[in-house]
Amino acid sequence: MELKMRTLVFAILMLIGFAAPSAYAVNGTVSGGQIDPLPIAIAPFISGDGAGDTAATIAGVIANDLAHSGYFKPLPPESFIEQIGSFDAAPQFASWKQVQAKDLVIGQVSMAGGKMSVAFKLFDVNTGQLVAGTSFTATPKVARRIAHKIADLIYKSITGYPGYFDTRVVFVDESGPKDKRIKRLGIMDQDGFGAHTLTKGDEILMTPRFSPNSQEITYAAIGTEASRVYLFNIDTGQKEIVGDFPNMSFAPRFSPDGQKVLMSLQSDDGRNANIFEMDLRSKQMRQVTNVDAINTAPSYSPDGSQITFESDRGGTQQIYVMGADGSNQNRISFGKGRYSTPVWSPDGKWIAFTKQGDSKFAIGVMNPDGSGERILTEGFHNEGPTWSPNSRVVMFFRETPGEKGGPQLYSVDISGYNEQEVPTPEFSSDPAWSPLLN
Amino acid sequence: MMMTRLAGFKMAAICCCFLALAACSKKNQPDLDAGLNGQGNGGVDVGSQAPGSKGDFDKNVGDRVFFLNDQTSLTPEAADTLTKQADWLKQYSGVSVQVEGHADERGTREYNISLSARRATTVRGFLISHGVPGNRISSIAYGKERPVALCDAEQCWSQNRRAVTVITGGAK
Numbered sequence: 001m002e003l004k005m006r007t008l009v010f011a012i013l014m015l016i017g018f019a020a021p022s023a024y025a026v027n028g029t030v031s032g033g034q035i036d037p038l039p040i041a042i043a044p045f046i047s048g049d050g051a052g053d054t055a056a057t058i059a060g061v062i063a064n065d066l067a068h069s070g071y072f073k074p075l076p077p078e079s080f081i082e083q084i085g086s087f088d089a090a091p092q093f094a095s096w097k098q099v100q101a102k103d104l105v106i107g108q109v110s111m112a113g114g115k116m117s118v119a120f121k122l123f124d125v126n127t128g129q130l131v132a133g134t135s136f137t138a139t140p141k142v143a144r145r146i147a148h149k150i151a152d153l154i155y156k157s158i159t160g161y162p163g164y165f166d167t168r169v170v171f172v173d174e175s176g177p178k179d180k181r182i183k184r185l186g187i188m189d190q191d192g193f194g195a196h197t198l199t200k201g202d203e204i205l206m207t208p209r210f211s212p213n214s215q216e217i218t219y220a221a222i223g224t225e226a227s228r229v230y231l232f233n234i235d236t237g238q239k240e241i242v243g244d245f246p247n248m249s250f251a252p253r254f255s256p257d258g259q260k261v262l263m264s265l266q267s268d269d270g271r272n273a274n275i276f277e278m279d280l281r282s283k284q285m286r287q288v289t290n291v292d293a294i295n296t297a298p299s300y301s302p303d304g305s306q307i308t309f310e311s312d313r314g315g316t317q318q319i320y321v322m323g324a325d326g327s328n329q330n331r332i333s334f335g336k337g338r339y340s341t342p343v344w345s346p347d348g349k350w351i352a353f354t355k356q357g358d359s360k361f362a363i364g365v366m367n368p369d370g371s372g373e374r375i376l377t378e379g380f381h382n383e384g385p386t387w388s389p390n391s392r393v394v395m396f397f398r399e400t401p402g403e404k405g406g407p408q409l410y411s412v413d414i415s416g417y418n419e420q421e422v423p424t425p426e427f428s429s430d431p432a433w434s435p436l437l438n
Numbered sequence: 439m440m441m442t443r444l445a446g447f448k449m450a451a452i453c454c455c456f457l458a459l460a461a462c463s464k465k466n467q468p469d470l471d472a473g474l475n476g477q478g479n480g481g482v483d484v485g486s487q488a489p490g491s492k493g494d495f496d497k498n499v500g501d502r503v504f505f506l507n508d509q510t511s512l513t514p515e516a517a518d519t520l521t522k523q524a525d526w527l528k529q530y531s532g533v534s535v536q537v538e539g540h541a542d543e544r545g546t547r548e549y550n551i552s553l554s555a556r557r558a559t560t561v562r563g564f565l566i567s568h569g570v571p572g573n574r575i576s577s578i579a580y581g582k583e584r585p586v587a588l589c590d591a592e593q594c595w596s597q598n599r600r601a602v603t604v605i606t607g608g609a610k
Contacts (some may be wrong), residue, residue: 085476178588204583206547220551226578227551248555248579251548266552270559273552310549316508317549340546354546354550380590383546399543401590430547 037073038158040066041101041125044077044082045093048110054143054367055109058118062105062154062193065165067157068168068411069393071417087119096125103131105154116140120150122157126380132157142281144193145437152436164388165190168434169395170208170217173197174406174427179426185219185232190433192389192423198237207251207384207430208232212258214434218242220250220263229263231280243278243285251296256304262288265295275309288326299343299351300324301368308342308351309369310330319353321368332370341384344368345391346435350414352385352394365414376416386433395422397429470525490530490610495603499526503561503609508545512555512564520561523603524568532608535551537561540602542595543585555579561601576606 005116029076047055059356064151066072081095087108096104107120119135132153136146145166173186183205188195201207205222210217217232220413229242229252243249247266250273254261259280264273275288289295293313300307308321311329318339333339337357344351348368355362355375362378363385383398388395390413397407406427412419422431487493495501496601500523503516514518539558541550558577567571587594 071567177587181583183583204580206551206581206583222578222580222583224578225576247550250551264548264552266555266579270555270562294556295550296548297546312549317546340549356545365566378479381543405590 003045037067037071038102039075039077039100040103040105040154041080041096042066042077042105043080043098043107044081045106045120046084046087046108048108051109051111051116054111054116054140055107057143058109058150059107061144061191062151065148065151065372066154068191068420070413071155071159075099090128091123093123093125093128098388101125103154103158105150106109106226108151111140115363116143118146119141120153122154144189147191156301161392162390162436164393164433164436166437167389168214168437169386169422169431170210170371170434171397171409171424171428171431172205172208173180173424174429175201178403178406185217186424186428187234188424195425197237198232198234207432208435209253209432211254212256212435214437216258216259217432218252218254220252222225226373229261231261242280243283248273251298253299255300256302262298262300262307264298266292275307288324289322289329290326297341301344302346302348306344306368308344310340310342317356319351319366319370321351332366332368333373334370335373340428343385343387345387346389347391350387350391352387354383354385354396363394363412365394375410376414377419382410383428386431388433395431395433397431399429455511455582457537488610492609495523495526495533495605495609499523501602501604504596504597505557505601507542507599508553510553510560515533517564520564521568524565524570527565527570527574528568530609534574534607535576536604536606537565537575538602539577539579540584540598540600541580541582542598543582544595545582547581550581551579554581557599557601561603565603570588 002339042059045055045059063074066073084106102125104123104125110117115137117137121133122131126129138271148166149357151165154417155163167190169188169190171186173184174181176182182196182201184201185199185205186197187209198217203223205219205221208217208219215234220227220229226284227248227250230239231242232239242261249263249265252261252263260277262277265276266273272292273294273296274290275295277286277288291313295309295311298307298309305312305324307322307324311320318331318337319339319342320329320331322329337355338352340353341354342351350365351368352365355364359379360378361381361383363377366373382396382400385394385396393411395411398410399407407429409422409424409428411422487497500519503519537558539554541554558579562575562577565575585598587597
């Protein structure tokens with residue numbers, strides 16, 4: 001994919017003097033009043049010949065991303081007083097103040113020679129100052145990705161946090177009755193767009209995880225003899241086994257450099273599982289834990305120096321942290337209940353987990369030393385957290401009870417607010433968030 | 439008279455063919471479904487429990503044992519069932535089995551894989567210690583991926599915490 005980004009050069013931009021015709025819908029609602037979302041106006045993008053639909057799509061995706069973050073409240077376009085007709089002329093900020101906008105986004109989209117050019121500017125309405133502005137030239141096929149990148153730039157300019165919208169999510173697509181679920185590897189954009197499956201469903205597929213370059217997935221699957229760990233290439237659709245071990249292998253996750261995969265191997269006597277690491281190039285195996293217990297769900301710290309995992313060595317599932325070489329295995333979870341599926345946040349500051357107790361399953365976060373535990377959501381069954389690449393949002397799955405029940409994906413802000421369902425075509429479980437795409 | 443006898447024999451032969459076909463198609467099903475079809479008859483005609491058959495094993499011996507919550511040790515009832523399984527498997531020495539371990543859905547996915555492997559291992563170990571050669575018994579763990587009882591109450595979860603001994607070959 002060709003995707004060129006450069007700083008906005010105002011002088012060379014062609015101005016095309018009519019506004020995009022259609023207003024876009026702002027989907028989704030923000031629940032939990034604790035975040036006071038910032039009112040932002042996203043003016044309909046100016047569009048050149050044949051670019052009207054693309055312009056409307058891009059403005060709509062930007063508004064949808066910003067709204068779902070919980071930090072922004074995109075204002076309804078029909079309330080706007082000024083119609084932005086020129087990308088270069090200064091907007092009439094008084095009219096944007098009048099519609100209560102704190103920030104204003106304008107943009108334009110043009111097509112030439114099969115290429116799409118997209119430019120945007122972000123203004124502070126009070127001061128009239130240009131906060132950010134960039135242009136992109138790319139194939140029209142990536143219009144939505146350009147929109148996500150613009151939304152990321154707006155989000156970063158205003159919140160100070162890196163963006164997370166130009167990302168994808170892999171998950172397990174689940175169909176069929178509860179006792180005979182068909183499980184396929186699913187993938188979609190972070191906002192649920194373009195969801196499709198990548199495997200046929202002839203294996204019980206579990207716990208897919210992205211490689212750091214977002215091109216490969218590692219997952220575990222139960223076949224006719226045992227569960228095995230696989231590498232799956234998204235582009236080619238080819239899969240290869242990661243070590244053909246005599247016993248079950250499961251719970252894989254990449255190292256931060258993408259060169260190794262951590263996983264659990266069941267012991268020869270079948271009683272225990274320990275954590276091993278395979279070097280994908282040399283195929284050498286390194287044993288990391290050696291304790292008679294179920295040691296599983298390993299996850300590296302982003303600098304690669306430590307690993308968090310769960311173990312029932314003390315009698316129930318609890319979360320531990322150790323050096324990457326297996327040294328200093330220390331329990332960090334001491335609250336009431338069972339703790340599992342720890343995942344280190346990309347910024348290194350948090351470990352997200354599943355917590356069971358009182359017949360409920362909660363999703364929470366704690367510091368890597370076990371302090372500062374906070375529950376983000378709880379209920380009948382929540383499981384399997386994964387982090388947005390900016391460490392601000394946690395995605396997980398929630399099971400609904402009963403014979404017809406099934407899992408669906410949700411996201412929640414690290415503050416515990418702004419919980420939202422992530423739409424998927426079928427039941428979905430085991431989400432994993434990609435890094436920011438290039 | 440002779441003709442009648444022949445016809446009778448022919449009938450029996452055809453019946454055998456059908457039975458053989460049924461057994462054959464059963465074996466060809468993916469292992470994912472094996473042993474998951476309810477409480478014991480495994481889809482085989484309950485009227486025809488020929489000694490040494492899968493129906494005989496499932497109905498007269500019992501193909502599954504159950505575990506307490508988050509436990510992998512055998513209850514007295516489970517040990518009783520497994521003792522009968524071991525006796526039957528010693529009697530029909532050509533039969534091979536795969537022990538499927540399962541967990542209920544009130545646990546996390548990775549842990550349940552390993553927990554159900556412990557259950558399968560416990561059952562396999564019991565059968566071996568009661569005289570069934572280990573090379574006739576394989577095991578596999580399904581975690582919480584294949585429940586048989588679908589309600590959300592202990593009465594269902596207790597049925598899902600199970601190890602099922604599935605005949606994979608050599609039955610009559």
